[in-house]
Amino acid sequence: MAPSYSHPKMVPFNLVLKDVYYIPKLIRTRPDVSIDDELLEATSSHMFHVVSLCTAVSHGCSVEAVRSYVEHYREEESDFKEMMHLATPVLYFAMGRNSPEMTSLLLKFGMSPHGPDDEAHFIPPLVFAAIHGYLQSLDMTEVIKILLASGADPRTVPEDIYLARGLNLSQRYFLHRASLCEPLMEREVQLHELLEVTDLGKLPYRIIGQLPVLKTLQEIVFNQMSSNADGSDPLVMVFAGAPGHGKTELAQQLGDLLRLKHVTVACSQMETDTELLGSKQGYARSKEGSKLNNHLSHNNGLCSVVFLDEFDKTSQDVCESLLTLLSEGAYVDRRMNRNIDCSKTIWILACNLGDEAIASFHESKLAHKQEKDKLIADLEPLIGELRDAFKERWGDAFESRIDEVVPFFPFSPGEQAVMAHKFLLEKAARFRKDIDLRKEVIRHMGHCIISFKDDSKLCSYLAERGYHRSSGARGLEREVRKVERKARRRYNCIRGLVTEDMNKGPFEKLEVRLMLRGDGGQDIGVIRKQEG
Structure with a gap:
């Protein structure tokens, strides 16, 4: 049975993840108004309502609405810190939206990057982000970087599962980098907060x-x-x-x-x-x-x-x-x-x-x-x-x-591959956006998920072809643009005209992979992934 969380200034609540890694579906109480207005109306209560906040986040409320709601209950600092720690389940709903901005805001308010104290019903946020990203075909790299920069323990993701399908190349890289970074000492943390430069610790993840x-x-x-x-x-x-x-x-x-x-x-x-x-x-x-x-x-x-x-x-x-x-x-x-x-x-x-x-x-x-x-x-x-x-x-x-x-030193072979992967992820994020055929936009290739098979080998191949220490990342960008052209060519080979109504249906899915040529060499190919 899930424990009930309580605080004198909070409405008692109990929340658990469904099967440990699925976000529960929460029902709105005021579907007749915008989700932002519904959340801000909840400030009429003198009690902080975690379930109302989770509901608003899961239904797409804005970052500013969350900021306004939480700040409304910021009075006594010691009370506020305790409330934010208890409200950590909200963090999972922000991650469920794959919202780096929302995740960062909640962590700054004091929600824990280590997760709630209830370990029986909540897995560590890092693990949740990796699994959720894999299950929902989402790139959670930015969320994972924010968690690491906020102090999440990279050891919660054991190195022996770094090559698991849920973790991409960039995520593995930043998890390893976090394991090398020493945590700040108590007085350093204090001074960072006084100077309002706590974000300086995020530099290794940028x-x-x-x-x-x-x-x-x-x-x-x-x-x-x-x-x-x-x-x-x-x-x-x-x-x-x-x-x-x-x-x-x-x-x-x-x-x-x-x-x-x-x-x-x-x-x-x-x-x-x-x-x-x-x-x-x-x-x-x-x-x-x-x-x-x-x-x-x-x-x-x-x-x-x-x-x-x-x-x-x-x-x-x-x-x-x-x-x-x-x-x-x-x-x-x-x-x-x-x-x-x-x-x-x-x-x-x-x-x-x-x-x-x-x-x-x-x-x-x-x-x-x-x-x-x-x-x-x-x-x-x-x-x-x-x-x-x-x-x-x-x-x-x-x-x-x-x-x-x-x-500034030349990139190692591993860093070259991660840089290539960064550029690939940026291209994939653009293609995932909805199709928009308006003249001022013309996003013909959209609503499309692009995945990368054996991303480490794929990106190492791109690095071998594109990296030179005299030009750094620029040659890698050039190679990734070639991949982009191949993906667009494959997309345009699909029968039928592109319409904005396709945004209402399932995502188109393409996969970029290394393929053997007839002469025994390798080349990059793009295939269409069929459902089932």
């Missing part, structure tokens, strides 16, 4: 590869945020390495995870400081400023992230225009001639300088190490070599203003 530098990068940024209260200098980092290995993506993710305003400035063809910062007051077009000038002005005295992409391709004039700005955080807005405080700015300069040195170091010192050993590898010899390259390119004065150097 990019592929770069394991040797991620922990250090988190510590660098965390230390900068901690220092801001007492006054600090700008943080200047150089992301160095060949294109296509995550420099731009990681810079953008940092801004998002820290919930900071961030700007990306393409520097590849900049020759003068006017192109970077705008014309000085009194000169033509000075009122327009520039992308960077205006960002700094709008974030006067605030912490923000500036990403200067392909900075190694700028001129010496541009470098010299940044010297005072990078060292002291002092700047004068060129539109209004007013002083701007940039002392809390996080600067990230991306460059390809030293890519050969990075590749050589990776090959000799890292490529043959176990993942856990890469975490403790000594990168100082490489960083010293990179600093020498920066001095030669930008001069001693500019190099001395660089606080941290973050090398």
Whole structure:
């Protein structure tokens, strides 16, 4: 018999998963109104109603409606934490919808990534997500990453079932990565919460590869945020390495995870400081400023992230225009001639300088190490070599203003395959959307589930054909586009015209797999999967 959960401020309830891994169907009480309105009407009760919330989530209510409902009962913090822990069954209904946004919100409210205390009727959320995804032909990768980033124990999914059909290649990769990440210490958790940077812990689940530098990068940024209260200098980092290995993506993710305003400035063809910062007051077009000038002005005295992409391709004039700005955080807005405080700015300069040195170091010192050993590898010899390259390119004065150097390494064969899988999943997600033949959309191929047979072998094949350390993920994207073309060709071979009424019927199902050619080689094929 399922236990009854109770709290003085909650309506008593009992909920269990059907056969441990199926979400029970819950009936609405007010089908005459929208599901959002039905949930918000429930706030008329002074008691938090878990079953009402589960019902609303399962029937498609919005994330904002859930936020409003839960916040309505947020009064005494200790009571709220206890209520959220007891309300953890709601998390399974969010996962049942395959909603990363809803899952993330509920976890932030305090629902447990480990699941309810009732282990007899609830399997761990990670296991549920994997099984539910397999049973419903859903890609639950983003939900699984959110659970891991929120502290779910990867050991609840034993490694001997990593190759089970319920787990795809990306999910196996991030489960393994989570097993290598050390949990934060008690005081670290406290300070993360005080600084409102708890999402920084999600960084390892936002990019592929770069394991040797991620922990250090988190510590660098965390230390900068901690220092801001007492006054600090700008943080200047150089992301160095060949294109296509995550420099731009990681810079953008940092801004998002820290919930900071961030700007990306393409520097590849900049020759003068006017192109970077705008014309000085009194000169033509000075009122327009520039992308960077205006960002700094709008974030006067605030912490923000500036990403200067392909900075190694700028001129010496541009470098010299940044010297005072990078060292002291002092700047004068060129539109209004007013002083701007940039002392809390996080600067990230991306460059390809030293890519050969990075590749050589990776090959000799890292490529043959176990993942856990890469975490403790000594990168100082490489960083010293990179600093020498920066001095030669930008001069001693500019190099001395660089606080941290973050090398981006070539992908290992396994990481190459996971990157290819990431691109495949993105394509599959697009094809799963409903058919929409409106002129402004024209989604002709839709309502279609694409699966990948033996995804590890398939993606390794794509990696062998598409990856090169000089271009990184870009070659993998090219190979995946070829797969997309084959899938679309197979879809168009099906008899009959495509109509939007097909959205009301069963999903079309295609499978991508490796096939043997007549000459004994392999090629990628796409087949139509029939029901039954």
